[in-house]
Amino acid sequence: MNSKPPSLAPANISFFNAHPAPDDCHKVILAGLQAEPKTLDPKWFYDAEGSALFEQITALPEYYPTRTEVSILKAQRDSIAAYCGQGSVFIEPGAGNCAKARLLLDAIKPAAFVPLDISADFLFSAAQEVAAAYSWLSVSALCADFRDFLSFEQHLPAGRRVLFYPGSTIGNLDPQAALNFLEQAVSLIGSDGGVLIGVDLHKATDRLEAAYNDAAGVTARFNRNILRRVNDLVGSDFDPDAFQHHAFYNETLRRIEMHLISAHDQTVHISGHDIDFSAGEHIHTESSYKYTVDGFSDLASSGGLRRVQTWMDDECLFALHYLEPMDR
Ligand SMILES: C[S@@+](CC[C@H](N)C(=O)[O-])C[C@H]1O[C@@H](n2cnc3c(N)ncnc32)[C@H](O)[C@@H]1O
Structure with missing residues (x-):
């Protein structure tokens, strides 16, 4: 501190x-990526570049x-x-x-x-x-x-x-x-x-989904950037370009969900741990609940x-x- x-x-x-x-970042990130489905806490979006x-x-x-x-x-x-x-x-x-x-x-x-x-x-x-x-x-x-x-x-x-x-x-x-x-x-x-x-x-739904799928692709860059940030935090070897941005409104839960979809089968390494992804597998990166x-x-x-x-x-x-x- x-x-x-x-x-x-x-x-x-x-x-x-x-x-x-x-050490705390490492523990939390690893636990999220070993969970089913895989998740990353949205707070990892934010360093100077993410902000x-x-x-x-x-x-x-x-x-x-x-x-x-x-x-x-x-x-x-x-x-x-x-x-x-x-x-x-x-x-x-x-x-x-x-x-x-x-x-x-x-x-x-x-x-x-x-x-x-x-x-x-x-x-x-x-x-x-x-x-x-x-x-x-x-x-x-x-x-x-x-x-x-x-x-x-x-x-x-x-x-x-x-x-x-x-x-x-x-x-x-x-x-x-x-x-x-x-x-x-x-x-x-x-x-x-x-x-x-x-x-x-x-x-x-169309108004909500447009807000998280902008034509210029900035939200997609923001979403993928979490993988670069995770690499910085825990020394993993994510290739952000090997994941696609996906955002949709889940009407049942009344939340936008942002995911990153693995473009192909791949394995990401985090300090001795292998995290396997099959093609099409998602990491849930953020929800935005609407009220x-x-x-x-x-x-x-x-x-x-x-x-x-x-x-x-x-x-x-x-x-x-x-x-x-x-x-x-
Ligand atoms: C959706 S943005 C809102 C920013 C600003 N308040 C606004 O209204 O435009 C979320 C903000 O919360 C910060 N943030 C996200 N998760 C956080 C957490 N767990 N603890 C502290 N700050 C967090 C981010 O860095 C970011 O600045």
Whole structure:
């Protein structure tokens, strides 16, 4: 772990790096690839290169979620700020480039901003840009797995807490993990805090599938790039070009599934272990669950949170919810 800020960092920023240790990455990756069906945790998508590819995805014409959520944040900024309140500790798990938080900072004037992400270098450079642009704001960047964010509570500044979780990142968690996340959120924010969360809405299959199968092939590059990242992390010998991108909407489970399909029979080596693939065999790399407003309200209630307000775009593509603990 490393809490030393890079040299030349602005004075109003601190860093804490709790990226999983190489041995832990190795264990988890191997277990996923030895499972049936084979899986990789989507958090491995994100290093500097993966985060940059995701940024490109957000600008694609087919990828409506980012521009829709941004349009809601811009149009409803004052109303959102009234719910979030001023002077809070504003915590953003999966902050990425911090662009969405930056749309709110002037309106909600937090006492501190805590961007948290697994993509260390990308996070640190985005957080430095925030600290430089908002000299009045204290920024505490935290590289960690957001599924364990309660274990990093000691690194949070004191004060009323508002959790900001945009991008429908909650959709990347299966329903049980999403519930665990919301339960942790309740513990973290205490009885006086709030959660501002962006959730992609269930909609027509063709619209959803187009968003994950863009014509320019950026999502395919992003998907295959996880294999390059896994090679870096555990010294495996995946050939990303020997796998094809496949994304479809599973209407029963209401989730986009992203897979990588082995183009032919092949064996991948990871530190003495052989991982055999037959032609056509899949690695499940990501799910993106879609929710109705009521369906998400039910999930939030099960996690101990009450939906207090919802903002949506005119086409009802995307929803931004403000949640408070049930016991307030
Ligand atoms: C779907 S992107 C959303 C980025 C940004 N919040 C937005 O709304 O555009 C998911 C973000 O969460 C981060 N992430 C994914 N899995 C993570 C994990 N397990 N722990 C921490 N960060 C994670 C990624 O690095 C990425 O920045």
